[in-house]
Amino acid sequence: MAATITPLANVDAAWLKMEDPTNLMMVTGVLMFPRPVDMDYFRALIESRLLQFDRFRQRVVRPSLPLAPHYWEFDPHFNVNAHLHRIGLPHPHDKSALQQLVSELMSTGLDFSKPLWHMHVVDGYGEGGAVIVRLHHALADGMALVGVLLALTDMNPGAPRPTPNGHLAAAEPDALAPPSPLRGSWEALQLRAAEMAGRGVGVGRRALIEGLETYLNNDRPRQLAEMTTDYAHAAGKLVLRAADNQTIFKGELGIAKRAVWSRPLPLSEVKAMRQALGVTVNDLMIAAVAGGLRRYLEGRGEEAVDFRAAVPVNLRGPHEMGGLGNKFGLVFLDLPVATVDMPRRLALVRYRMEALKNSHEAPVALDILGAIGFSAQMVQDAVVRMIGSKATAVMTNVPGPPIPLYLAGQPIERMMFWVPQSGRLGLGLSVLSYAGNIYLGIASDAGLVPDPDGILLGFYAEYDELLGMV
Known part of the structure; x- marks a missing residue:
């Protein structure tokens, strides 16, 4: 059966075409935690939530014909482990070392033979840990990508833990109050995003650029x-x-x-x-x-x-x-x-x-x-x-x-x-x-x-x- 392909929208293709080794079109983020990140827990969250979006399992194909559009196709060799890596933070294991690591990854392009995202789980950031995220702008704009990342989070530390097959494990007893059928789901993220990023909805029915x-x-x-x-x-x-x-x-x-x-x-x-x-x-x-x-x-x-x-x-x-x-x-x-x-x-x-x-x-x-x-x-x-x-x-x-917000069972201290x-x-x-x-x-x-x-x-x-x- 023929592979499913989807042409890139013109605006998405523009970001792909603007890619240059000296000007990478990536959204880069860093999340900081008080304790080391549980890699198995984090991987399960990626599999159960992020991979619900087809784009994170699709790669961009550059056409052989000059004027033909680029298109998305599912990566036939997709492996989530190719997009998740665990590394140790070099000495002195502090903010300056983390900034240096973020700088190096911000300077490094993504692999265009694979879906255009990569995450590094960082050990040794003081007593805690960090996650460095790189996502290509062809996937989505910054607002959408930050929203996708927030979909990985929970609003309390006792949220159900995904099992290796992507299903949610039973919640801890104290995590069941108050009940929230949307907790951890994309619908919950949409609600949070609308509340947190959209404070101006309905204010005067105008395009507010209230100080950016x-x-x-x-x-x-x-x-x-x-x-x-x-x-x-x-x-x-x-x-x-x-x-x-x-x-x-x-x-x-x-x-x-x-x-x-x-x-x-x-x-x-x-x-x-x-x-x-x-x-x-x-x-x-x-x-x-x-x-x-x-x-x-x-x-x-x-x-x-x-x-x-x-x-x-x-x-x-x-x-x-x-x-x-x-x-x-x-x-x-x-x-x-x-x-x-x-x-x-x-x-x-x-x-x-x-x-x-x-x-x-x-x-x-x-x-x-x-x-x-x-x-x-x-x-x-x-x-x-x-x-x-x-x-x-x-x-x-x-x-x-x-x-x-909480990710992989612990609070995100800074981002x-x-x-x-x-x-x-x-x-x-x-x-x-x-x-x-x-x-x-x-x-x-x-x-x-x-x-x-x-x-x-x-x-x-x-x-x-x-x-x-x-």
Whole structure:
């Protein structure tokens, strides 16, 4: 019987075509735990939950004909053990060693002869452990992939343990109260994702980009896309926008990348600043990040100038949560890097974020990605260069679960994710909230920014300045 094949959607194919050894199109994540991860338990979760999605058992086939579409087919030799590896963290077994390991894996491409995902279970992270996840963007966008990973989690430590054949074992007696027939299922994940990542659903029926947070209301972007005049204006604005300012953050990319993340910042503390200053949590984070970037530039004898961040905007509706594939656009935020005065910088961030709320560019960018998916390589390269010239960084903000989640029987203490820097950009900035804390993650090209910890130090100084204002 002929093998089942599925052509890649144009937008998914675009991410495949943008793959380059110096700019891998992977979503990379790290989860940290207080104890070593039970490998058998973790493998059983992968088999019983992740492999319910066909994409994680399918590989991409590149057609022999030049204009034929790429397609998915089930890997006839699929073996989950080819995608799960257990490794020990080198000395000194601390955060710096884990950041180095994440950096090395972030710099290493996936095997395209197999399904496009890989996970490393890491032993020796202090007294605990970690899981490093790499997922190709052709599978789905960052929001969908984070949702898939959350489907592996439970909301309490006594959830039923999957057996080797993928079925759930009986729960511990104390885990049965309160009863939850959806616990551990994909339906439960959808509910959690809608509650945690979609806090803006139904608020004003508009495409909220409340300081970069990903909301799920899908009506407004569709309305904008259907308004021909506005759509054409947005397309022209995107194409004709001047190239971004040149800084040391832009340049020729190399293979090696660097990944770091901040200490946990209490979300209650940030919300107290928000209330005192009359801004959003995201306004505060962006202002502190922009100041940290300025300090980094000045510390290296460079002139501090404003530059743009490309911001992904989710275009999924609430009913579309749980699906794979890519469905997001981009808007461009001018970061007030050159502004030293914190109140002035905070006001600029707030003003510019307000201006983005009615941006028409997100659906335009989604259509451009779709066009890349069926274009010839030469055309695709030109479009990618054009988009990449408009920005210096990719900046994301994912409102994660507000409560601790459990994986393989123990709590996830901390987590961080990075999306790829499309357009061959060399700097990624990720803001993630989880379990009462907020984190900043930085991914950089090692040739351009070999020491992203320097940006973090500047960010901490700016954050302390914000605290001083209240």
